[in-house]
Structure formats: structure tokens, C-alpha cells
Amino acid sequence: MGTTKGAxxxxxxxxxxxxxxxxxxLGAPGRTLALATGTxxxxxxxxxxxxxxxxxxxxxLALIEDGLCDEAIVGGTDALHxxxxxxFHALKALSAAPAAPFDAGRSGLSLGEGAVVLVMEALEHAxxxxxxxxxxxxxxxxxxxxxxxxxxxPTGAGLVRACRRAMEHATVDAKAVDRYHAxxxxxxxxxxxxxxxxxxxxxxxxxxxxxxxxxxxxxxxxAGALDVAICALTLQRQVLPPVANLxxxxxxxxxxAVVGVARSDRxxxxxxxxxxxxxxxxxxxxxxxxxxx
Amino acid sequence: MTxxxxxxxxxxxxxxxxxxNAAPTGQGRGADLNSWSEAPSLSAIHPRARRPHAxxxxxxxxxxxxxxxxEVATDAPSFKxxxxxxxxxxxxxxxxxxxxxxxxxxxxxxxxxxxSTFVYTLPTAALAEIALALGVRGSLSTLTxxxxxxxxxxARSASRVSxxxxxxxxxxxxxxxxxxxxxxxxxxxxxxxxxxxxxxGAASTHWPVVRDWQLGFAxxxxxRVSGTPPLSTLTxxxxxxxxxxxxxxxxxxxxxxxxxxxxxITLASSQHVDRQLEPD
Numbered sequence: 001m002g003t004t005k006g007a008x009x010x011x012x013x014x015x016x017x018x019x020x021x022x023x024x025x026l027g028a029p030g031r032t033l034a035l036a037t038g039t040x041x042x043x044x045x046x047x048x049x050x051x052x053x054x055x056x057x058x059x060x061l062a063l064i065e066d067g068l069c070d071e072a073i074v075g076g077t078d079a080l081h082x083x084x085x086x087x088f089h090a091l092k093a094l095s096a097a098p099a100a101p102f103d104a105g106r107s108g109l110s111l112g113e114g115a116v117v118l119v120m121e122a123l124e125h126a127x128x129x130x131x132x133x134x135x136x137x138x139x140x141x142x143x144x145x146x147x148x149x150x151x152x153x154p155t156g157a158g159l160v161r162a163c164r165r166a167m168e169h170a171t172v173d174a175k176a177v178d179r180y181h182a183x184x185x186x187x188x189x190x191x192x193x194x195x196x197x198x199x200x201x202x203x204x205x206x207x208x209x210x211x212x213x214x215x216x217x218x219x220x221x222x223a224g225a226l227d228v229a230i231c232a233l234t235l236q237r238q239v240l241p242p243v244a245n246l247x248x249x250x251x252x253x254x255x256x257a258v259v260g261v262a263r264s265d266r267x268x269x270x271x272x273x274x275x276x277x278x279x280x281x282x283x284x285x286x287x288x289x290x291x292x293x
Numbered sequence: 294m295t296x297x298x299x300x301x302x303x304x305x306x307x308x309x310x311x312x313x314n315a316a317p318t319g320q321g322r323g324a325d326l327n328s329w330s331e332a333p334s335l336s337a338i339h340p341r342a343r344r345p346h347a348x349x350x351x352x353x354x355x356x357x358x359x360x361x362x363x364e365v366a367t368d369a370p371s372f373k374x375x376x377x378x379x380x381x382x383x384x385x386x387x388x389x390x391x392x393x394x395x396x397x398x399x400x401x402x403x404x405x406x407x408x409s410t411f412v413y414t415l416p417t418a419a420l421a422e423i424a425l426a427l428g429v430r431g432s433l434s435t436l437t438x439x440x441x442x443x444x445x446x447x448a449r450s451a452s453r454v455s456x457x458x459x460x461x462x463x464x465x466x467x468x469x470x471x472x473x474x475x476x477x478x479x480x481x482x483x484x485x486x487x488x489x490x491x492x493x494g495a496a497s498t499h500w501p502v503v504r505d506w507q508l509g510f511a512x513x514x515x516x517r518v519s520g521t522p523p524l525s526t527l528t529x530x531x532x533x534x535x536x537x538x539x540x541x542x543x544x545x546x547x548x549x550x551x552x553x554x555x556x557x558i559t560l561a562s563s564q565h566v567d568r569q570l571e572p573d
Contacts, residue, residue, distance in 0.1 A: 004415055006437075011388065011478070015395055020479045024552065026386045026416065026437040031552060034510055042508035043554060044445065047386065047416040048434035055434045059449070066452055068508075083395060086403055087411035142432035144379070146424040149412045161430070169458075277412070278421030280433050 001030030001045045002053030002076040004221040009081055029077045033117070041069050047221070049276025050183070051142070052076060053116070054224025057284060058140035060120045071121040076222035080113035084220070091150070093187060099218070100245035101184035101211040102191050102257050109185045112217020116225045135232035138172065138269070138285040141165025145279025151189050152275055156197030162281035163201055163271060170285045174201050177285075178267020179240060181231040182255070183275045184211025185218055190275060191253040198255050201271075206256040208265065210234070214244030224274040228284055231272045235288045240265045266291065298454040298503045299494030300534045300560065301461075302363040304355050306486040307524065311355070313362045316532040325471055326351060326484045333357050339426035346390050346413035348469040349422040351486060356423045356463060359488045369498055376460040378431035379420045380450050381488075382442030384523070385470045385478045386416035386435065392477030419467070431459055438508070439550030440480075440523040442466060443487060444530065448506035448556055450491045461492035466527050487527035489534070498563060501537035505559040512553030521548045530558065537562040 007028035014021040024031065027045045034043040042063065048055040053076025060072035078084075088094050088111060095108035126133050143165065145158035152158070167174060180202075182194050198209065212230050219226055234241050242258045249257055268291035274282045304313045309321025311329050321327060335342055335350055338357045345353070364372060390413035398406050412418055416435040423429055438445040443466020450462035465488045470478040494500055526548040533544040541564040549555040 006386070008391070011391060012395060015392060015477075020476055021388070022479045024384060024437070024439060024480065025388065025478075026435075027384070027439060030437075031439075034553075035512060040510055042445070043438060043510040044449070044508075045437040046434050047437070049415050049417050052434070055432070058432075062449075062452065062456070062458060066456060068452075082403070083391070083398075083414075086398055086406045087394065087408075087414060089404065090406040090408040090411050092408075142434075144421070144424040144430050144433040146421075146428060146430055148425075149418060149421055158430070276417075277415055278417050278433065279424065280417060280421070282432075 001033065002056035002221050002225060003029055003045060004047055004049060004052055004078055005081065005084065006045065008083060009079065012083060033073065037073060039073065048280045048282065049278050050220055051224050051274035051276040051280045051282040052221035054228065054274040054282035054284060055142060057137065057225060057228060058142060058282060061137050061140050064120060064122050070125045071119060073117060074120055074225065075115065075117035076225040077115035078219060078221040080111055085111060095186065098245050099186035099214050101182065101186040101214050101243050102249050102253050102255055103246045104248045104250040106186045109187055109213065110217040112219040114216065114219040114222045114226055116222055116229050118225060118229060133289050134236050135286040136289050138287050139166040139170030140284050141169060142282045145281065147279050149278055152193040153279060154193055156193045156200060158279055159193065159197040159273060159275055159281045160200050163273060163283040166271070166283040166285050172269065172285065177202065177207055177269050177271050179265065179270045180207050180209050181227055181270055181272035182209050182211040183273050184213050184243065186213060191250060195253040195255045208240050209255040209257040210241055211243045214246065224282060227272050227274065228286065231270050232286055235270050235286060238264055238266055295455045296457055296493040298451040298491050299498065299500040300489055300503060301369065301492050301494060301500045302359050302490040303531045303534050304359040304362065304488045305528060305531050306351065306355050308483050313358045314535065316535040317528040324476065324483050341425065344409065345422050346419065348389060349413065349419035352419045352467060353422050353426045355486050355488055356427055359463065359490055360427060363490050370494065374428040375430040377429045378453060378459040378462040379423060379429055379433040380436055380446045380462055380464050381420060382436050382438070382446035382466045383416055383468060384437060384440060384442050384480050385468045386437065387414050387418065388477040389469050389472045390414045392472040392475070429463070439552045439554040441548040441550050441554045441556045443523060443527045444546065444548040444556045444558060445508055447489055447491065448508050448558055451503040451506050454491050454493050461490060463488055463490055465489045466523060481523065483524055485524050485527065487531060499538050501534050501560045501562055503558065504543065504561040507557045509555050510553050511555060533560050
């Protein structure tokens with residue numbers, strides 16, 4: 001499970017009563033899910049800021065590739081607790097208007113709340129059980145900027161490194177990527193960094209850009225897995241969803257974003273990225289198994 | 294093709310003292326980390342630091358010692374900090390910073406939270422300070438699995454190195470619940486930082502090999518009711534690693550938590566591995 005704060009409300013409730021928490025705050029969601037599903041494999045909670053659940057998917061992929069699991073239940077969750085809202089307010093990162101990733105008139109991020117759970121399994125295991133996969137997770141890569149606690153490295157070098165690691169893992173070239181599912185927080189720093197990273201990765205080719213935080217807000221630790229779920233489903237349905245609230249692309253964050261309406265797309269390979277506080281980057285490559293290469 | 298992961302450096306800081314590539318001794322008293330008069334100054338190793346949280350300062354200081362101890366090994370393969378991953382186990386996470394931020398809001402009002410404290414309410418913020426200070430550029434995350442979080446992070450790091458997903462990984466456990474005169478969490482009785490460097494190595498070095506690692510979850514098993522004290526498990530692993538650096542043998546460390554997590558790590562001395570590799 002990927003999360004930044006776990007079941008934070010358990011701790012705050014105790015502090016409010018003048019007590020000291022004895023609960024496993026971070027691990028509570030994953031452990032609850034494990035008890036509900038009866039899993040006996042490793043129950044791990046990963047925290048990597050806003051890339052938490054993307055990193056959790058990477059870890060699940062590793063467990064399957066290592067042969068330690070046939071299947072992994074993986075996901076992300078973060079509640080929109082007032083603690084978190086007050087923190088982002090203190091950082092002056094919140095927008096009064098709904099988030100508009102890559103838009104020239106954007107003014108910051110919108111916090112969201114969500115949880116997502118995916119089932120990952122070895123392809124042979126799925127096929128043996130007669131299950132058709134929604135998407136194949138081809139590769140995972142991660143990196144750290146080492147630049148700043150809050151701001152991403154402006155050249156996007158750290159994000160590019162994570163993407164290239166994912167592509168190396170999958171042994172695919174950037175030219176094979178058909179869509180880029182952006183982190184897209186709608187902050188000036190993130191959007192401009194991603195635009196530079198996109199240009200560097202794809203050598204200026206117009207690989208279409210999708211982003212969902214204009215629709216659902218930034219769900220923090222859940223965001224990475226939520227992005228992957230949406231990316232996998234839209235890849236399967238061969239549609240490129242538009243970036244909500246995007247009207248005019250910021251010339252300083254100029255990406256070939258999908259504007260206005262959804263459009264059909266027969267591409268098979270998607271790169272979904274996350275970029276969190278602390279300069280933590282993660283990238284996942286997804287393939288539509290039904291598209292013949 | 295798998296790679297043999299080795300434990301090339303160990304650094305431990307508890308209420309009883311600080312050890313680098315030496316076996317921790319003594320129990321110590323109290324819940325806080327021991328005062329460390331010879332600690333490297335933060336301004337010297339992290340010139341860009343802007344008043345980090347106390348946990349981040351302590352973590353950067355110990356990680357500096359861990360990496361420096363590795364880098365003085367002249368007979369070892371070359372080592373690049375930018376290729377190192379960070380995967381630290383933690384149960385308490387950022388509870389100390391969480392409590393400070395929450396307390397500040399209670400005192401000053403809901404709209405007046407301190408941004409400089411909020412930054413450290415992410416469990417990874419202190420690790421990110423290591424990346425900033427020491428040039429580590431690999432993957433970065435924390436791992437939580439009850440009171441075996443630290444041991445679990447070592448197991449997963451060994452797996453990363455073994456499968457060539459990482460060249461090296463700083464792993465281990467970090468628990469810090471001190472918040473001025475109060476504790477923010479009672480999950481751990483004593484603050485602890487135990488760092489291990491796992492890397493792809495040659496068996497010809499004197500470093501112990503991480504021979505095997507297993508993780509699981511068994512909430513129904515009665516023998517796991519009490520669980521293993523996390524500090525004792527991490528110091529036991531550190532002691533085993535130091536012993537196997539100078540003598541031949543094999544050692545197992547098992548850890549379990551009262552809520553069902555369990556882990557087992559097997560270390561073997563390089564001499565033990567060499568002997569096994571010799572033809573009959």
C-alpha cells in the first residue's frame with residue numbers, strides 16, 4: 001500500500017485527548033486490507049510522498065518478478081484530513097479555483113481524497129486462470145532529485161532519470177511510447193519541470209499528454225496508483241482523456257496536452273509518472289495487451 | 294542473472310551510543326538518542342541545509358558516517374553515491390514532526406501552521422535530506438511492516454541488489470518519536486537509527502553476504518503474539534554482520550511483530566561462501 005499519512009486521524013484523535021498514540025498509523029490501511037483479504041504474503045506499506053502508490057506498484061512488480069508472489073493487491077490511500085489541508089495552506093500551494101494542469105491561467109493545486117486498489121499478477125498466472133489483463137506493467141523506474149524538499153529539479157533531470165530506468169527495465173525506447181500520463185499538479189514549478197522533461201525524453205516529438213488532477217484533485221499518496229488505474233483503463237479503451245480545466249497551454253510549460261474533448265488513440269504503450277516532495281520521482285510503463293505490435 | 298548482495302557498512306545510533314562498523318553494546322537508559330559529542334557538524338556535510346528537523350539532522354549525520362566508512366575501504370569495488378537507493382523501515386514515520394505541526398496549530402490557530410515543520414510531516418522528508426546532503430540519487434522511500442519494518446527494508450534491499458534493480462541501497466530502521474518534552478508515539482520505547490549499506494559485491498571482500506531473506510504475514514500464528522523487540526533485532530543483525538566480517542560462519546536473524554509481520558535474514562561470512570565455492 002502506498003500512503004503519505006496512513007490513518008493519521010488515529011494519531012490526531014489521541015493527541016486531542018492528551019494521549020500518545022500506540023497505533024501503527026502508517027501501516028493501518030495496508031494491514032486492514034490484508035486482514036480483510038486473508039493474504040499471507042508480505043504486507044508492506046511504502047511511503048514516497050506523492051509517488052507513494054506508484055512506488056508501491058513498483059514494489060509489487062518486484063515481488064512478482066522475484067517469484068515471491070503470484071498475485072499482489074496493491075494500491076494507495078490518503079484521507080483529506082484538516083491537518084493536511086492546513087499544511088498545504090501554510091505552503092501557499094492551494095488554488096482558489098479548481099486545478100488546471102498546464103493551463104496558462106492556473107494558480108496552484110486542488111487537494112483531493114481517494115483510495116485505489118489494483119490486483120497485479122504474473123501474466124502466466126492470469127492466463128492460466130482465464131483472466132484477461134487490463135494492462136501489462138512493462139517497467140518501473142524511480143529516482144531522487146536531491147535538489148530541494150519542496151521544489152522539483154527545474155531541468156527535470158530526476159524525472160527523466162526515473163523514466164529512462166523504467167524504459168530500460170522494459171527494454172523499450174522512448175520512440176515506442178504513445179502517451180505520457182503526467183503528474184500534472186497544476187503548480188507552476190511542477191508543470192514547467194514536466195514540460196522540460198517531456199521534451200528531453202521524447203526529443204521534441206508530440207507524444208500526447210494526459211493528466212487527471214484537474215478532475216479529481218491531488219490525492220497525494222493515492223495519486224500514483226490512481227493515475228495508473230485511469231491510464232490503464234483509457235489505454236484499454238483506446239481513448240485519450242482531455243486535461244480538465246485546461247483551456248490555453250502555458251507557453252512556458254508547452255506540452256502536447258489533450259485539450260477540450262477526448263480523442264481516440266490506437267497507441268499501445270503509456271508512460272505514467274509521479275513526482276513528489278523531496279524530489280522523489282517514479283515512472284511506470286503500461287502496455288495494452290490487445291494491441292498487436 | 295542474480296547478484297550476491299553484501300553488507301558493506303553498518304552504523305547504529307541508540308540511547309546507548311553510536312557505532313560504525315562495530316557491534317553495538319550496552320542497553321542504555323531513556324528513550325532518546327544518546328548525545329553524540331563527536332557527531333559530524335551538519336554545516337560541514339550539508340552546507341545547503343536550512344534548519345532541518347532534528348530527526349533529519351541525526352539521520353544525515355549517521356548516513357554520512359555510514360557512507361564514509363564504506364568509502365575508506367580501499368580493497369573494495371568502486372562506489373558511486375548517485376547509484377545508491379534509500380529504503381528505510383519505520384513504524385513511527387514522521388510522528389514527531391506531525392505532533393509538532395499539530396501542536397503549533399493548536400497554539401497559533403488553524404491558519405497558522407508552520408510550513409517549515411509541515412515539510413517534515415512526510416516520512417520521507419528526512420531521507421530526502423540525506424539525498425540533498427550526501428548526493429544519493431537512487432530510489433527513495435520508507436517501508437512500514439509493523440515492528441519488523443527495519444529488517445523488512447533490509448530484505449527488500451537485498452532483493453533489489455540481487456536482481457540488479459539497484460547497485461546499492463541504504464536500508465535499516467529509523468524510529469524517532471521525540472517531540473520536545475513529549476513523545477508523539479508510543480510505538481517504540483526507544484529512538485533508534487540503524488543503517489546498513491547493502492550492495493552488489495564480490496565474495497572475496499571481507500563483507501558478509503546476505504544469503505537469504507524471507508518476508509510474510511501470519512496474523513493467526515500464536516508464537517507471534519509477543520513479537521520481537523525491533524531494536525534488539527536490528528542491533529543483533531548489526532552485531533552478526535560485524536562478527537562475520539572477521540570470522541567464518543553463518544547467522545540467522547528472525548523478527549516478528551505482534552500484528553503478524555515476520556522476516557528472516559541469513560548472513561554468511563565471505564570465507565564461508567569462498568569455501569562453498571571451492572571445487573571438491
